[in-house]
Amino acid sequence: MLLLNAYFEEMGEVVKAEGGYLDKFIGDGVMAFWGAPFLTGPDYAARACRAALAALAGTDALARRRREAG
Helix, strand or coil, X not given: CHHHHHHHHHHHHHHHXXXXXXXXXXXXXXXXXXXXXXXXCCCHHHHHHHHHHHHHHHHHHHXXXXXXXX
């Protein structure tokens, strides 16, 4: 349960950092939206892509910290 909490916290921060709307957690997944009506402007698709890349990096960082903790 602690691992999922850390994962969801990390993913929530990723979504927030890129201006997305965090809708819900589904199992171990995250549903978030960019674009109207949640985010307007010409760069919402780029923000969503940056969030996806940051989510991958965040997952890798969580795994690395878990391995280092033993």
